[in-house]
Amino acid sequence: MIRFDAVTKRYPDGTEAVDRLSLEIPDRSITVLVGPSGCGKTTTLRMINRMIEPSSGTILLDGRDIQQQPVNALRRSMGYVIQNAGLFQHRTIVDNIATVPRLLGWDRQRSRTRAMELMERVGLDPSMAKRYPYQLSGGQQQRVGVARALAADPPVLLMDEPFSAVDPVVRKGLQEELLRIQAELGKTIVFVTHDIDEAIRIGDMIAVLRTGGRLAQFAPPDQLLAAPADAFVEDFLGADRGIRRLSFFTSAGLEINPEPVVAADSTADQVTARATPGIPYVMVTDTEGRPLGWADPVERAAGDETLVPYGRPFAPGRDSLRAALDSAVLSPTGWAVAVDKEGRVMGVASQETIADAIRRAHAEHEQGGHKQSADAAAHEDEQSAGVTG
């Protein structure tokens, strides 16, 4: 565990970058430092690997004051990733990644094997090994930066706005990749960003800092969204706080109605049999069971093949209640389409059913329920999705 104990950093010109910061960063999880520009995020991060020394206070790593530890050994136990990756431009990708193993005295072959292994781990094609950084896209360079930081398998990873320089789509891919790698490797990651959405997406814990390096709130993302400590945090979280919080509620248990679903080659009688009282539409699927669109059952039985688009389906148990609600809102009929892992229709869910599930989830969380992890959600299968009938 990394522990900050009343840590203050005053720069020689008098700037108070960090002010009596006390913080416990849990092991094997992602802690995000977030806050407006100049609030002391980078200063805080760099004090962990002693690139910056505190003016007062102590930082403990597994109970030992980092001030008492040899700086080289300390840094080797911490991978460091920065914006724009900071790669060595005159070295190939494989040599960039092998930098730390080589410094540690590993032989050339072992270092290269390790580098190739890491390229695969961060989703880079091995054919890129011999290229130079300028021959890679920004997103690919960032992946190399992550691979290089992981090369010597350090328990701690410090990441300073690592994905800020790439476009939103690439950025989302990099965030997903980081979460996947973290699920496999379980590092203690301290991640700096000024983007609250990024913080909420990847953080297990989020430290919101205010200008002057003072801690405004330290909480898991769903708690932050549910109960911001003050007006500053609330303002920083921005709009749609309630909707965004739904990302932390699982859609497992949401009642799915499998009745109003018909295959495209169904006869008029079959369509009529599937028409459900209170639901003016049936969901039409292809022969594999994948969604094609909504149809009016009376008109379809009479031979009209018009289909109304269905928006974006959700996967009960794997997706959140936010995805389920989004699916219902995007669907012109107001009904969400539930699909299984293979994308086959399981049934439909009304906005009212989803609203009930949201109310239940809120009530459970208020009674001390906790965030369901993505892992736990992934283990929920279709059987637990409350399929009726």
Ligand SMILES: Nc1ncnc2c1ncn2[C@@H]1O[C@H](COP(=O)(O)OP(=O)(O)OP(=O)(O)O)[C@@H](O)[C@H]1O
């Ligand atoms: N070497 C320095 N000398 C004097 N002041 C500094 C120095 N480095 C940073 N500062 C100041 O300390 C404060 C915190 O800076 P820091 O870089 O830690 O903030 P940050 O939250 O990471 O900002 P950003 O999001 O803009 O990168 C700022 O006011 C900054 O101007």
